[in-house]
Amino acid sequence: MIAHVLLPLPVDHGFDFLVPAALAAEIAVGRRVKVRFTGRDRTGIVAAVAAESAHPGELEPVLAVYPAPAFSPAALEFALEVARDYLAPPGVAVNRILPHRVAAQPRERHFCLAVDLTTAVAALERMTRAPRQAAVMRALLAATTPLSPGQLRAALGDVGRPLARLVELGLVKECGHDRPPSSPAHPLPPEHETQAAWVDALPRSGTALVYARRRYAGYARILRERLTPASGALVLAPEILAATALHRFLARYTPGPIALYHSGLPDGVRGRVWEEVRAKKVQIVVGTRSALFLPFSRLELIIVDDEQDRSYKQDEMLPYYHACTVAENRGTDGLVILGTAAPAVETFQRASQGDIALVRTDNASAVNVRIVDMKGEPSPVSTPLRDALARTLAANGKAIVMVPRRGYFQAVICKQCGRPLRCPHCGVNLAYDVNRAQLVCRVCGRAYSRFACPHCGSRALRFVGAGVERVRDEIVHAFPDARTLLVNGELIARYPDLDLEHAVADADVIVGTPMIAKGGPIPGLRLAAAIGVDALLAVPDFRAAERAYQHLIGLAGRMEDGELIIQTNYPDHYALRSVATGNYELLRENELAAREAFSYPPFARLARIFLTARSPTRRRVDADRISAALAEFGVELLGPSPHPRRAATDFILVKAKDATVLPTACRAARDTGARVEIDIDPDRI
DNA sequence: AGCACGCCGACT
DNA sequence: GTCGGCGTGCTC
Ligand SMILES: [Zn+2]
Ligand SMILES: [Zn+2]
Numbered sequence A: 001m002i003a004h005v006l007l008p009l010p011v012d013h014g015f016d017f018l019v020p021a022a023l024a025a026e027i028a029v030g031r032r033v034k035v036r037f038t039g040r041d042r043t044g045i046v047a048a049v050a051a052e053s054a055h056p057g058e059l060e061p062v063l064a065v066y067p068a069p070a071f072s073p074a075a076l077e078f079a080l081e082v083a084r085d086y087l088a089p090p091g092v093a094v095n096r097i098l099p100h101r102v103a104a105q106p107r108e109r110h111f112c113l114a115v116d117l118t119t120a121v122a123a124l125e126r127m128t129r130a131p132r133q134a135a136v137m138r139a140l141l142a143a144t145t146p147l148s149p150g151q152l153r154a155a156l157g158d159v160g161r162p163l164a165r166l167v168e169l170g171l172v173k174e175c176g177h178d179r180p181p182s183s184p185a186h187p188l189p190p191e192h193e194t195q196a197a198w199v200d201a202l203p204r205s206g207t208a209l210v211y212a213r214r215r216y217a218g219y220a221r222i223l224r225e226r227l228t229p230a231s232g233a234l235v236l237a238p239e240i241l242a243a244t245a246l247h248r249f250l251a252r253y254t255p256g257p258i259a260l261y262h263s264g265l266p267d268g269v270r271g272r273v274w275e276e277v278r279a280k281k282v283q284i285v286v287g288t289r290s291a292l293f294l295p296f297s298r299l300e301l302i303i304v305d306d307e308q309d310r311s312y313k314q315d316e317m318l319p320y321y322h323a324c325t326v327a328e329n330r331g332t333d334g335l336v337i338l339g340t341a342a343p344a345v346e347t348f349q350r351a352s353q354g355d356i357a358l359v360r361t362d363n364a365s366a367v368n369v370r371i372v373d374m375k376g377e378p379s380p381v382s383t384p385l386r387d388a389l390a391r392t393l394a395a396n397g398k399a400i401v402m403v404p405r406r407g408y409f410q411a412v413i414c415k416q417c418g419r420p421l422r423c424p425h426c427g428v429n430l431a432y433d434v435n436r437a438q439l440v441c442r443v444c445g446r447a448y449s450r451f452a453c454p455h456c457g458s459r460a461l462r463f464v465g466a467g468v469e470r471v472r473d474e475i476v477h478a479f480p481d482a483r484t485l486l487v488n489g490e491l492i493a494r495y496p497d498l499d500l501e502h503a504v505a506d507a508d509v510i511v512g513t514p515m516i517a518k519g520g521p522i523p524g525l526r527l528a529a530a531i532g533v534d535a536l537l538a539v540p541d542f543r544a545a546e547r548a549y550q551h552l553i554g555l556a557g558r559m560e561d562g563e564l565i566i567q568t569n570y571p572d573h574y575a576l577r578s579v580a581t582g583n584y585e586l587l588r589e590n591e592l593a594a595r596e597a598f599s600y601p602p603f604a605r606l607a608r609i610f611l612t613a614r615s616p617t618r619r620r621v622d623a624d625r626i627s628a629a630l631a632e633f634g635v636e637l638l639g640p641s642p643h644p645r646r647a648a649t650d651f652i653l654v655k656a657k658d659a660t661v662l663p664t665a666c667r668a669a670r671d672t673g674a675r676v677e678i679d680i681d682p683d684r685i
Numbered sequence B: 001a002g003c004a005c006g007c008c009g010a011c012t
Numbered sequence C: 001g002t003c004g005g006c007g008t009g010c011t012c
Helices: A075-084 A090-097 A117-123 A131-142 A148-158 A160-169 A190-196 A197-201 A218-225 A240-253 A267-280 A287-291 A323-330 A345-352 A383-394 A468-476 A489-493 A502-504 A533-537 A543-555 A573-580 A584-597 A616-633 A661-670
Strands: A002-006 A013-017 A034-035 A042-049 A062-066 A110-113 A172-175 A206-211 A234-235 A259-262 A283-285 A299-307 A335-338 A358-359 A366-373 A398-402 A410-415 A429-434 A438-442 A460-464 A486-487 A511-514 A526-528 A559-566 A605-612 A636-642 A649-656 A676-680
Touching: A002 A034, A002 A090, A002 A438, A013 A034, A013 A110, A042 A131, A075 A287, A075 A323, A075 A526, A090 A190, A090 A206, A110 A131, A131 A148, A131 A172, A148 A160, A148 A468, A160 A172, A160 A190, A160 A323, A190 A197, A190 A218, A206 A345, A218 A234, A218 A240, A218 A299, A218 A335, A218 A573, A234 A240, A234 A287, A234 A323, A234 A366, A259 A267, A259 A468, A259 A676, A287 A429, A299 A323, A323 A335, A323 A526, A345 A358, A345 A460, A358 A636, A366 A383, A366 A398, A383 A526, A383 A559, A398 A543, A429 A526, A429 A559, A429 A605, A460 A468, A468 A486, A526 A543, A533 A636, A543 A559, A543 A573, A543 A584, A559 A573, A605 A616, A605 A661, A616 A636, A616 A649, A616 A661
Parallel strands: A206 A335, A206 A358, A234 A283, A234 A299, A259 A283, A299 A335, A366 A559, A398 A511, A398 A526, A486 A511, A526 A559
Antiparallel strands: A002 A013, A002 A042, A034 A042, A034 A062, A110 A172, A410 A429, A410 A460, A429 A438, A605 A649, A605 A676, A636 A649
């Protein structure tokens, strides 16, 4: 017997191995196996089992078979289809998707009263000399479900001793739950019921763009009303934080167990969820894009929340897939919901052409938008913003300030000759880091202490582009009594378990990078401000204005009502006017016109071809070979230009006005033999 | 991906 | 003469 195994190598085929008789019963398509390959042990995934091999040479034996976690045959086929669509090596893709181990179910014990209520109350009255025991008894009396030691500890502190004593006395017993009994779903609060009204307008199947400011309650309603017992449902959020918040919400308002699945979980936990899905023990999963590959046997419903978010595009690692597209392929005979408060221009275009359904609620928001013209404003915190902050804080309201730049100052410019100070190694502008009191390069990390212009020698320097830390300091200086919280990537990296919701609840002013524009309403928030949106508008990407719009809508979405202040030098920019007037069409029309004029999506399809080779001449030769190979397809090539992050890598941008030729052209580029990686439909350029 | 093979410039 | 650079191709 032969096993055809996909190894994690950048090749487009698998390798055959001999299945020893002892492993014949265990071998199965989708399982992970250990093999000896080129002198070392490796693991791969069985793509097929056959009687014989077409390989002429000797075959190595399969050394071990791992029954779990494993792909179901259908899940494997789907993963391979995605790899094929995105021109990724199948072995690389499937080995990345499948977790490696299955962690044991955490054996959380649960305790409940062992006696009836009257006996318990009588015992409690006699417990005057054992207050800890009494506290445990009271907690168990009040609880509607059994409690785990962890839950008791959270409420009462360390109660191991008193709990053990109560068990000894026969007042409390352990009840045999492996997992906490799923709490009965809470009814939706009335205000959520109205927010969920759009569910009635959904089609039965196909893809629907749900353009609604508030969507979570609707998702809970769909899960309650539309899910049949035999089917699975998948709910995606763009990032781990958002997935966790959505999971918490849906677990509260939906009956039955809901699993959480994302790449931040330990491998073993992911493996456990994977296997629970395969065994149909879990019907609903909330997660990030990697959850799309879970082995659901039937998937009637996929919800992609915040459809416009660029985190849905995998662009750091193969396969370079987009979660929305993959979701639509995955849920072909069910319902796929793309939910958003600020639709991607491309998605909305599909809806307006009738390719997908459009469900649009009245998105009028109670947020009042004010655009502040920054011409002549010396401080990054304008006078109108300062006044609004003072008013808000005086009225015990909360404020949030978004600054799209990290650190302290974006750049340092010579007052004498006007030129920016650059890193001599990388050529990029140097940023100022207050903590080190040095100029730092964001590309190579080098720091410099020489504060003088290399061109004219002048020591008169101007710091420009206030970053989030600088704005925070400015606000702390202006409002020393307010509790100010800085939220940036560094904070999340340093405290991965930080409960952001709690931290935010304790702050008066939250200053942060655009990550704070994601998420639901913050209680008590009355003022939101966007500082330096011009930096967002100036990003060299055809989607820059759309992204700025989406960030601003996201920021406004963190308030139920209140004021949004936008600081800009371009008060008439259509993206900002569109936010101010609540008129999405204004953004859409301007974007469509620009993209049609310059042949960008949705009027063309793009791909990036990465060329990796040590020598630049080699990359040049490859680039020439590719442009020769693509000549016949009538596509436009831009570049090659150096990759912004990866060393020894260039990329070519491919633009195809005919959407259907792009995959063919990309395949032709791959088959030139040049060492390439291809990113179809990139999300940033 | 890793590793061997093989071909051309420049060094004891 | 050999050493070592990397481009090419193969691994079940
Ligand atoms: Zn100068
Ligand atoms: Zn540098």
